[in-house]
Amino acid sequence: MKKQIKIMLVEDHPEYREILEFVFGKEKGLKLISQFGNAELALRNLQDGGQGTEPDIILLDLNLPGMSGLDAMPWFAKYTPDAKIIILSQSDHEADVLRAIQQGAAGYLLKSTTMDEITHGIRTVMDGGATLEPSLARFILKTLQPRLPKTATEEGISHRELEVLSLIAKGLSQKEISSQLKISTYTVTDHLKHIYEKLNVPNAPSAIDKAHRLGLFLSKNN
Known part of the structure; x- marks a missing residue:
């Protein structure tokens, strides 16, 4: 039996967090172990030892109050080096996509993507692959x-x-x-x-x- 994929969610919109919490609660093999409205709280939690367990996946928004998701990425890598970061953002700005990838993001999905694509992306990343929004992948190929x-x-x-x-x-x-x-x-x-x-x-x-x-x-x- 495969172990559950433990997910940390860093997202400042409570409604979107609730939707993801509901989806992960019904999806076999996925477990939302923590969620935070800003990067500082999430990093402090990891620095203090978390809630008894480290995440396998960090779903990270970029446009957060206080420290941005991009600025927080090196700190997440420091405090939980084995976790894989998937950006889940509204931003499809070229600079954001490239910087996230260059800083080691294992995936980049837009919030407009379907919940099925998000859960599939999580499993793909955990299986050693990469998950990119198709339009962003085309951008990378073209640019x-x-x-x-x-x-x-x-x-x-x-x-x-x-x-x-x-x-x-x-x-x-x-x-x-x-x-x-x-x-x-x-x-x-x-x-x-x-x-x-x-x-x-x-x-x-x-x-x-x-x-x-x-x-x-x-x-x-x-």
Whole structure:
């Protein structure tokens, strides 16, 4: 039996918190363990030892009273380094998206997304994937194309590793990639580990970001 995914919610709108609390309460395998209206309270809770347990996922709004979600991200990483941060915001500003990804966010979803997409995104991230709003993924693909693309070979990325990263960029989980490529989930995990090392990045969104900037996905299509 899989353990429950423990979620911390940092969101200043009580009505939206109530909706998410209701959804997580009915969703098997997800457990909302804490919720806060601002980043300072959430960080203080983690610094003081939390409520007896650390979250697996932090759903973080950006436009918070006091410290912004973006400014709080390094502190969350300090106090709970194993937790994965998914931005859940109304902001689709390019600067916000890029800064969140560069600071290690494992996902970026807009509040206009459906609850099913949010719960699917949480599970995808916990399975080692990345979750990005489709429109934001298209933005990254369009905006971050390099002027002088490098080939995947120049970065030491193998064809199979690039296949895995491309599927991660499409929002597939490690289990789904394993099934599509007919390889074990352990092999998928191993490929991702090598990709992160070769690109010198901490996680999947950062790898997708860097691969787009280096033109690796372009070279795959050439």
